Amino acid sequence: MTARSLESGAPARERAASPSLWSRIWQNHAPGYLFLLPWLIGFFGLTIGPIVTSFYLSFTDFDLLTSPDWVGANNYVRMFTADPKFWASMRVTVIFVIFSVPLKLAFALAVALLLNRGMRGLPLYRALFYLPSLLGASVAIAILWRQIFARDGLVNDFLSVFGIAGPSWISNPQYSLWTIIILAVWQFGSPMIIFLAGLRQIPQDMYEAASLDGAGKWRQFIKITLPLLTPVVFFNAIIQTIEAFKSFTPAFIISGGTGNPINSTLFYTLYLYQEAFGFFRMGYASALAWVLLALVGMFTAFSFLTSKYWVHYDE
Amino acid sequence: MATSIQLRQLVKAYGDMEVIHNIDLDIDPGEFTVFVGPSGCGKSTLLRMIAGLEPISGGDLVIDGQRMNDVPAARRGIAMVFQSYALYPHMNVYQNLAFGLETAKAPKAEIQQRVQRAADILQIVPLLQRKPKQLSGGQRQRVAIGRAIVREPKIFLFDEPLSNLDAELRVQMRVEIAKLHNDLGNTMIYVTHDQVEAMTMADKIVVLRLGVIEQAGAPLELYNNPKNLFVAGFIGSPKMNFLTATADGSGISVAGNALALPRSAAGTATLGARPEHITLQPGTGIKLADVRVDLVENLGGQTVVYATTANGQPVNIVLEGQRPVELGSTVTAYIDPARVHLFNADGNAL
Known part of the structure; x- marks a missing residue:
């Protein structure tokens, strides 16, 4: 029986039995949605839900035990006008970002350049250099770091060989942040791998043409390698900056969750954590989180806007 | 004045594997020499050895009577046009042409004048402000040749420069390169696997196989009197x-x-x-x-x-x-x- 005869000549009973558009769509797509279900539950229940809730909570006073009280923009006003710790944590985080990201990228690029020279055992070195990135953000490494930079730690043991009595780097506000910056730079593996992949993409004959043009290694690096690597630099810079703004574990472990000495390691996320889970000021902590998001968003938008002036895409 | 090149017992080896075997060749001043042979015959390797991009394992490379084995590529008075053009994608055409002169710290006015001359010769003046990605294959080829001309080298080397172009453009560029040789009068070495290119452009054809010169001579000499079956089969179409x-x-x-x-x-x-x-x-x-x-x-x-x-x-x-x-x-x-x-x-x- 053709479709035509079905539609025109079939009794009403048969037509009623034929599936409606919606049920046909459901029949066609149900297995797909079923497979998607775990992700959908996670996305709406664990991501979108908390995001929307935290935005609402940022306008409330909420201690987890009683229901939230609407306070309007008070949390934001207080943050910018009456909270020196907010500014202290912002200062620490910005210093951390400004120093750790360029240093890490420079170090990663330097090692990638070394590894790109076609040395033997490259896969082994690549894995070894990548290892800190896997371990770096862990609690264990943060504890190890604490031992290395303690008064009787490895660094001071080494300095004592030269007769130098080093301070306790971690408990000295002058140096404590720098130990965390060094820890961040040490985790250069991830951007290094990406730099290495980028370097491999630069055609060898560019360098050959440049060497015939009389360009030495340094000029080749400045005039060929760096410009052709700018898309990778841009990508790494964005990712690493966002990571740096979000950095939490090392500061938490090394300072014992206090951000001390004298708030010198009070990272923004650490302060946020203290407000939320130390003082149960969930409303204020949510406002802090939204300010961080806005800050990272503005930085990323600014980076993309300026990228057309310094990022060179081949095609 | 044009430049002579002599290869004396030239050898290239990668570890124990010798790929160029005791090559002897004289290239006269102003001569257009074409290295031709099938893939893997060593023609590009030989060209790169002359350019200074591959170290010479044995024998002598002599340019204008001076041994050049250990002279860096930039000081051999050579310019090379690459198969891939090797244009710097982040620089516009003017900057690509000027790169070598800027590296040599030439005065700005001189750079401008030499770039302008090369652009005039190759008719690429309207393209000077464009990036390579905005150019067609033929235009990129011209810029690559322009980059060589700007340096006013003693010797031009071409490494299969037309292989990325379509058939029509190949013929056109072939004629232009031949004209360029007539106009400039420089010594030129051109690598190709296309025997038609070799026959139409060369003053001297060097047929290579497995790192050895099978025969070198004028195109018609190779056509009329091939020394062996390989040359006889390689030269001539069909x-x-x-x-x-x-x-x-x-x-x-x-x-x-x-x-x-x-x-x-x-x-x-x-x-x-x-x-x-x-x-x-x-x-x-x-x-x-x-x-x-x-x-x-x-x-x-x-x-x-x-x-x-x-x-x-x-x-x-x-x-x-x-x-x-x-x-x-x-x-x-x-x-x-x-x-x-x-x-x-x-x-x-x-």
């Missing part, structure tokens, strides 16, 4: 026919037909006959063989006949003009005896 020959005391026979050659053919194992030298008209030469016509291609200006001898050896024939040749018929092929090439069992010309 390819030379090779027929197994049987030599006896008085002469040779091919596919059962005794050839009346006016010269000694002792030791002949293979007879070579170029498709364009074979005819189907009696009286135009001696009889080569009776052949069965398998396929006929009418190209308008030429008729190409694909045939086989009685003992199954393929014979290709190129006839001038439009000729009626019946498919499946047996015809007699003739050849001018002066155009017959004879090779011994080792493949060397007799």
Whole structure:
């Protein structure tokens, strides 16, 4: 029986039995949605839900035990006008970002350049250099770091060989942040791998043409390698900056969750954590989180806007 | 004044593996030399050794009487055009052309004047502010050549520069490079695997195989007097026919037909006959063989006949003009005896 005869000549009973558009769509797509279900539950229940809730909570006073009280923009006003710790944590985080990201990228690029020279055992070195990135953000490494930079730690043991009595780097506000910056730079593996992949993409004959043009290694690096690597630099810079703004574990472990000495390691996320889970000021902590998001968003938008002036895409 | 190049027992080895074997070659001042050969014959490696991009493992490279083995690439007075063009994608055409001069810290006015001259020669003035990605293949090729011209080198090297272009543009650029050579008068070395490019452009063709020069000489010399089967087969299009020959005391026979050659053919194992030298008209030469016509291609200006001898050896024939040749018929092929090439069992010309 053709479709035509079905539609025109079939009794009403048969037509009623034929599936409606919606049920046909459901029949066609149900297995797909079923497979998607775990992700959908996670996305709406664990991501979108908390995001929307935290935005609402940022306008409330909420201690987890009683229901939230609407306070309007008070949390934001207080943050910018009456909270020196907010500014202290912002200062620490910005210093951390400004120093750790360029240093890490420079170090990663330097090692990638070394590894790109076609040395033997490259896969082994690549894995070894990548290892800190896997371990770096862990609690264990943060504890190890604490031992290395303690008064009787490895660094001071080494300095004592030269007769130098080093301070306790971690408990000295002058140096404590720098130990965390060094820890961040040490985790250069991830951007290094990406730099290495980028370097491999630069055609060898560019360098050959440049060497015939009389360009030495340094000029080749400045005039060929760096410009052709700018898309990778841009990508790494964005990712690493966002990571740096979000950095939490090392500061938490090394300072014992206090951000001390004298708030010198009070990272923004650490302060946020203290407000939320130390003082149960969930409303204020949510406002802090939204300010961080806005800050990272503005930085990323600014980076993309300026990228057309310094990022060179081949095609 | 143009520059001479001598290669003396030049060797290139990667570890224990030697890829260029004791090459001896003289390139005269102002000569357009083409290195030609199949893939892997070592032509590009040899060019890169001359450029200074590959270290020389043995022998001497002499440019204008001076040994250049250890002189850095930039100080050999050489400019090279790469197969991939190797244009810097982040620089515009002007910056690409000026890069070498800026590196040499030439005065700005001089850079501008030399870039302008090269752009005028190659007619790329309107493209100077464009990035390479905004150019067509042919335009990129011109810029790559322009980058070489700007440096005013003593020697130009071209590494298969036309292989990325379509057929029409290849012919056009081939003519332009030949004109450029006439205008500038520099010594040029050009690498290609295309024997038509070699024949049309070269003053001297160097045929390479497996890191050895098989024969070097003027294009027509190689065409008329190939030294061996390899050169005979490589030079000329369509390819030379090779027929197994049987030599006896008085002469040779091919596919059962005794050839009346006016010269000694002792030791002949293979007879070579170029498709364009074979005819189907009696009286135009001696009889080569009776052949069965398998396929006929009418190209308008030429008729190409694909045939086989009685003992199954393929014979290709190129006839001038439009000729009626019946498919499946047996015809007699003739050849001018002066155009017959004879090779011994080792493949060397007799």
